[in-house]
Amino acid sequence: MAQAEQGGAAGPTRAAQGRPRDTTIDARATEAVVQLLSTLPYSALTLEGVATAAGTSKPALRRRWKSLPGVVVHTFISVLGTTPTPDTGCVHCDLVHGITNLAEVFEDSPITRALPGLLSDLEADPGLRADFLRDYFEARRATSRTVLEHAVERGEIQDGLDMELALDLLAAPLYYRAFFGHQPIDAGLAERTVQSVLNGIATPEWRRHHEP
Template sequence: MLFLLAKAPYNQLTLEAIAAQAQTSKPALRRRWQSMPGVVIHALIATLGSSPTPDTGCVHCDLTEGISSLARSFADSPLARALPGLMSDVANEPELHETFMNDYFEPRRASTRRVLESAILRGELRQTLDMELALDMLAAPLYHRVFFGHQPITTDVAEATVMAVLRGIATDTWPGHREI
């Protein structure tokens, strides 16, 4: 399916084309996924994974690696081009939305949440931080670049994003915890 996305835009992708590429039948695809966007969601999960953020004990290192991993995946995959169209479908189809949230979005977010929670326990981050806002702020720059294409997707954005967010949520003692 990634081969097809590399050749044509998301809105031209069909179950028929996916079935032909996979050397299977359209009914076989429909038994597993109800729609073409469902196939793309599962390709997204297979390509990008569901728990990208390691928890090694260095909040800066872990967040930077998690975001860098996402940046590398987007930079190397036609899925980045497909994401805006896929999100349009997800927004308009409740079952797809639930699949996307449960199978892709929430597991990735949970892995980053665990890193932030561990950093709070170590005293690196403020206990009063708004967890949901911090999670949004960490992911938003990359997704913004995917959706609008106004800036390249690079791993450099990971370091810049993490440092900007940490300046707002870290404790005064955080730099002492940082591995350089």
């Protein structure tokens, strides 16, 4: 009995049962959503279709993201959430760089087509909506806020600025065109947007030294 107890204590711990987690599904799901949106509207996207294109199963996708909008949020953040606004000390350069990066993805990636329908679906899932706002919207917005705050400290932006309104003004043209498609997201949109906003919020001294 004692030997059996000692053998049990010294023996290897039994491995946990179940299939190991497939670490490639995240990337394959992202690729599948982007691929499908290149030929289908968001309304035609299905969890089954994404699973087939990703070479996996609906249960595997549900275990990770619970729903189709969850997969699309993951894809949206994967595709668009990796190039925040830099903070180099040049408020004009940094804002143009940040908006240009996002504009280029919006123009080139079919994921943009999912945005209106996705936001509508998120109204039915407050938890997922909160994740989307935190991990994509607020994460990117925070980097632009930091650039403006540092510009205020350097005396380039007016003190007492309505920061949230300024951030809305910087992002609005890009999202407005992505939603409605009434005008193109062209190469000069970021420059024109930033210059227009800075003309309203920059100090007179900054404007004197940075006339177009």
